[in-house]
Amino acid sequence: MAEQQAGPPGFSVVPGAAVHRSLAGRRAEIIDLVEDAYRLHGEGRTVNPPSYFLRFPDRPTARIIALPASVGGGVGADGEAGGVDGIKWISSFPGNLGLGIPRASALLLLNDPRTGYPYACLEGSIISAVRTAASAASAARRLAEQRGTPRRVGFFGTGLIARYVHDYLSELGWQLDEFGVHDLSAEYAASFAERVLGPTGRPVRVHQDAESLVRSSDLIVFATTAAAPHVTDPSWFDHNPLVLHVSLRDLGTDIVLRSANVVDDVEHVLKADTSVHLAEQETGDRDFLDATLYDVLTGKFTAPADRPVVFSPFGLGVLDLAVGAHVHRLATAAGDTVPVDGFFHELDRHQSAATS
């Protein structure tokens, strides 16, 4: 939360480089912070309305999403008691890859819950990738504790999110035998295999076909940009892998319906033609959803080992706020923000700032 204001409300910008510096070496801490945010969410101490999708008739693959949210007090690895309100505004333009820049770009605005005044604007794409990866790592950690540690990890889709998920999974300290990768683009798969997984020293197999990657992995990370299911044969999952379905729309409903399904938030994830949303439309109910991550964290749900387990996280704005507020605190303490003096100018209701 913003520091106690004596004078006019302050405002600062936190550029991507400062966000990156603030988060360096803190993956374990961020996984715990994200779990704290899920607990608060599960306890009803957050506000997280539906995301708002801005789409364009002339650019059907592009979208910009607004994720407003409010996190109650108690989140923060440093024990900070205050809460935070705010919004993430995140663009997804898959065509950016052809321009040599990442698909997603984002801003995160933090508002002071006492006054509503915005007090910080942070580069949001790193925070978004980090909270997504920390959420995936949390689910993987807790579900693997129940079902056994994977030895073979496969990445289906090899973009920026896959890289962050890899970084956060590596924090779990698993002893892995090998990695697998598969991507529509052989070039991206080869680059990921060499530059992201190569330094691990573990064997890396590039799979030309999707089936081979799925059958060869105990844990599969889906991080593609597929808009509709393209993996539809349930028999590929006969070995009952753990699936982190981060990209949400890859799996056919037959696979969803024969798996144990864990989600982040039921109302959120049953929207926007996610695979679980399609399964709800097909069956007319949501009985196939077994648990939320909160249920896993609190021990209410134990994942079976004799079925595939699919984690489908819609991605909650409360996670962006929890991580973003923490980054802001760290960057402020390190003198690594860019203060914008006088950002709020008209502060006397009866006297114009111009004449005072």
Ligand SMILES: NC(=O)c1ccc[n+]([C@@H]2O[C@H](COP(=O)([O-])OP(=O)(O)OC[C@H]3O[C@@H](n4cnc5c(N)ncnc54)[C@H](O)[C@@H]3O)[C@@H](O)[C@H]2O)c1
């Ligand atoms: N659930 C969440 O909270 C959350 C948060 C952030 C991002 N995401 C999702 O993660 C996904 C990946 O994001 P990114 O920034 O890494 O994107 P990216 O564009 O950097 O990478 C996506 C990769 O997937 C590959 N791909 C696309 N369709 C494929 C298919 N059918 N089979 C195999 N490979 C395919 C592309 O070639 C590309 O290399 C996006 O769908 C995004 O919406 C989810």
